[in-house]
Amino acid sequence: MAILIFYIIIFVAAFYIVKIAASFTKSQDDFTSLKTVTFGDESAVSPNRAASIISVIAIFAIWAAFTGSKLIPIHVPGPFIGELTFNYTAMNSSGQTDDADVTITVYDVQSGVIPDKLDIEPGDGFALNDTDQIITYRSGLVKVQKNDVGGKDKSYKVVAVNGQEISPEQEVFIDNARIYMTKKGTLSVTPEKGWQMQPVWLPAPETVWSRLVKVGSEGYKNFTLWEHLGWSLIRVVVGFLAGAIIGIPLGYAMGLSGWFRGWFDPIVEFMRPVPPLALIPLVIIWFGIGEQGKIILLFLASLWIMTISARAGVSGVKISKIHAAYSLGASKWQIMRLVIVPNSLPEIFTGARVSMGVCWGTVVAAELVAAQKGAGMMIINASKFQMTDLVIMGIVLIGIIGYAIDILMRISENYLVPWKGK
């Protein structure tokens, strides 16, 4: 919740700051800036690059601020670390009361330094001073009565903390901690946790980076990082190519022959809406968890998409183009090769882009279920050991690779089918 509010504040503040900054350096030379009416005019909306940059920075800044990162100087309050002191008032079996001090050291176990037990004076009276240690983000039961004279008596009880009365199942707030009394009368101390995320939930950016460096050089689970990612990519490419090699001719056949269309329509239309992930259990039963099963799964994921896009490519041919080719003396085979195939390329490329995206998603999911190597296997394995930094690193790498695949497909599309959309 706090993060969302922070994010909205940054969003709004950045908008006004950029707007004010832009007003000093305003150039009136492009067409859009000369328009008087821009609201509702979609063509006047172009992404504000400053917004994109600030958006990325904001995500990292919030991430850093809420994880106590060293990358930025300002953080949201972290968990309390240091000495916590309070005193309590105990009443013994004869109704007398006495005070004693409690000193608790709250320390960060991640730092690797475990503080020594404090030496304290026991103090006077029947209630004696106590000391204890609590790890950050945890709470601890502090048995203050244990060392008190007569503390083991049933009727011996703590009646106040820092002068505030307390009884079982009630709580008292002191500086940097909350003290709760359990049913049995023991004090449970919860030091202030602050607003930061625990590393096990969300590690700091630099932790993720150092994990990347470490896994990049040492590998993870018998394979290097590049082998994990490379294997995922190889599976995608092989599965996609297999799907395209079968799917495209099948799509053409369905677009050109009534028998093929009639025969395969029910199969394609039935299989198309089945998410590839739903096939994972069956593929594992049939082909096991080895490479074969994964490639067949990806083949099935891309097959229907490629078939449908090739079929759409064929039915998208303008009849006047076919007629023109016929009246120029082309044979059926020449029409196929010189008109239908090139005309369907834009559709096929669109299909290939979708298919590659689906395959990438499917391979990661398949590796989550069972694999020896691969990006998905890496993160699911890391999550079992609560290595959140590795999980986040994996997710980021998977995202970057998926994005890179799409950009590559778009570049090759511009290069190979320049007439698309014209």
Next chain:
Amino acid sequence: MKGLSINNISMRFDLKNGSSVQALKDVSLNIDEGQIITVLGPSGCGKTTLLNIIAGFLAPTEGKVVLNDQIVQGPGAERGMVFQQGALFEWMNVRSNVAFGPRMKGMSKAEQEEKVKHLLEIVGLADFEDKAVYELSGGMQQRVALARCLANDPDVILMDEPLGALDALTREKMQGLVLKLWKETGKTIILITHSVEEAVLLGERLLVLAPRPGRIHKEYELPFAEMGVNMDLREVKKADGYTETRDEILSIIWEMEEEIMGRAEDN
């Protein structure tokens, strides 16, 4: 016998609901070699159906089309066709589009190249060989389409509203080009159009088709095409009889359109 003869063509489309549409009924027509004929008519009168039958894309339910003593039984290179925009192959450059027909015939690369150069010069697109089709304006694309059709050296050129999608100025220029090509190549041309003005200007013979069933309503023999070969088309429009002919045909078409509308309202 040289020339194109259309003998008692009828065309009926059977619809799925059991009824049928008589698109053409008993259409007969003889066209001498080298004539330019324009075909006019309200929408739905079967103009395009007639052209598709001549081209061989449709088989008539009755009758036959004979070209140079041969019965038409399917599409063929001797009957070239120019379509409304969008029939060029975008994946080929201008050269490959124009050379498509010669390539299908197995002509050598050098001959193809020579032919392309020559034809592009005629249609006024010299040095555009390497341009992509989608980089050209609509008028230029239709020039390429004309050159592509001519490259095959057909006996008859069928034009299905080739200038329909062009703006008025480009259209006027292209009309001049059609007449120039007609005279220079001596081809038989059948041109379908929606524009009465275009039909009057370009047709040596002008056919007005009537709808439901599609049939030849009236035929004109006009001098304007011959005039237009050597004269600016704007001057031709000032010639004697042009305005009268145009207005007469316009009113015929108007009447037919009104009748169709009336019938539609009755239903």
